[in-house]
Amino acid sequence: VLPVILDGDPGLDDAVAWLLALASPEVQVLGLCAVHGNVGLPLTTRNSGVILALAGRTDVPVHVGADRPLLRAPLSAAAVHGESGLPATGLPDPVMPPAPEHAVTFLIDTARAHPGALTLVATGPLTNVALAFRMAPDLPALLREVVWMGGSTGHGNSTPAAEFNALADPHAAAVVFSSGTPLRMVGLNVTMQCVATPERVEALRRLGTRSGEVCAELLTFYAGVYRERYGMTGGALHDPLAIGAVLWPELLTWQAMHVDVDTQPGPNFGRTVCDLYSVTGQPANARVAVAVQDEPFFERLLGRLAQLP
Numbered sequence: 001v002l003p004v005i006l007d008g009d010p011g012l013d014d015a016v017a018w019l020l021a022l023a024s025p026e027v028q029v030l031g032l033c034a035v036h037g038n039v040g041l042p043l044t045t046r047n048s049g050v051i052l053a054l055a056g057r058t059d060v061p062v063h064v065g066a067d068r069p070l071l072r073a074p075l076s077a078a079a080v081h082g083e084s085g086l087p088a089t090g091l092p093d094p095v096m097p098p099a100p101e102h103a104v105t106f107l108i109d110t111a112r113a114h115p116g117a118l119t120l121v122a123t124g125p126l127t128n129v130a131l132a133f134r135m136a137p138d139l140p141a142l143l144r145e146v147v148w149m150g151g152s153t154g155h156g157n158s159t160p161a162a163e164f165n166a167l168a169d170p171h172a173a174a175v176v177f178s179s180g181t182p183l184r185m186v187g188l189n190v191t192m193q194c195v196a197t198p199e200r201v202e203a204l205r206r207l208g209t210r211s212g213e214v215c216a217e218l219l220t221f222y223a224g225v226y227r228e229r230y231g232m233t234g235g236a237l238h239d240p241l242a243i244g245a246v247l248w249p250e251l252l253t254w255q256a257m258h259v260d261v262d263t264q265p266g267p268n269f270g271r272t273v274c275d276l277y278s279v280t281g282q283p284a285n286a287r288v289a290v291a292v293q294d295e296p297f298f299e300r301l302l303g304r305l306a307q308l309p
């Protein structure tokens with residue numbers, strides 16, 4: 001069983017992702033770390049507790065992390081995720097208050113307690129991870145790996161060049177990509193292929209569970225946003241695919257390459273510049289997902305969510 005920490009900004013696709021992890025016996029979720037992102041930190045913290053309550057879990061702590069990016073002004077994605085970040089009715093309240101230890105301290109202490117074994121799955125801006133790497137320079141080499149939903153080998157979704165999690169803290173992403181930590185990137189180039197179509201949303205609803213109903217409601221809201229913004233018939237399962245990459249790495253095709261994060265002001269601010277053809281000769285600093293098997297991924301996701309209350 002892989003020990004994992006989930007760091008993110010729930011956020012409706014973070015919620016589906018975290019439910020998937022909490023339902024999966026291959027991983028042991030040691031804690032949730034909230035970060036600013038889709039909505040502000042007080043809401044991502046609260047939503048973390050809501051997700052645990054939905055999963056019926058009281059054994060997983062929530063740790064509160066960074067309330068803003070390292071340098072840039074905070075972004076919000078409330079237009080995509082709703083003002084609360086979890087646009088669904090009938091959500092339970094958090095059962096447990098957040099743990100007193102800061103998320104960054106928790107990341108460091110947990111990595112040191114599991115040298116070489118801890119997987120950190122980040123599905124939001126990388127602010128907490130970058131702060132942890134600066135506070136504990138031994139950390140990048142201590143982790144089994146970081147798996148990040150963010151960036152893209154191609155275009156962006158928040159600007160033509162930048163994906164939201166990268167754009168929301170490009171400097172933090174630059175710290176992580178230059179850290180030498182084992183890193184896998186699950187970017188828009190694959191996540192945009194995994195769409196919660198109306199049939200899939202219906203399949204979630206038919207699970208007949210509260211968590212299935214909530215996921216269906218969240219993804220229905222999300223579908224409206226994706227129709228309007230991107231002309232798509234369903235929202236992309238970005239963050240769940242990052243958990244899928246940990247559970248079922250064989251469903252994606254991985255290519256080692258050098259990735260640079262553009263931190264210069266201008267139209268490419270926040271872009272993950274992926275050296276697909278190795279034209280720079282720079283050594284690879286990440287394994288990047290370049291293809292995904294969407295159908296088996298969704299089938300497995302559905303099967304796991306069926307295990308939850």
Ligand code: BDR
Nearest residue numbers: 011013077123164165238
């Ligand atoms: C990413 O941005 C957020 O809005 C989603 O939760 C996901 O992590 C996709 O670009």
Ligand code: CA
Nearest residue numbers: 011014123124
């Ligand atoms: Ca997210």
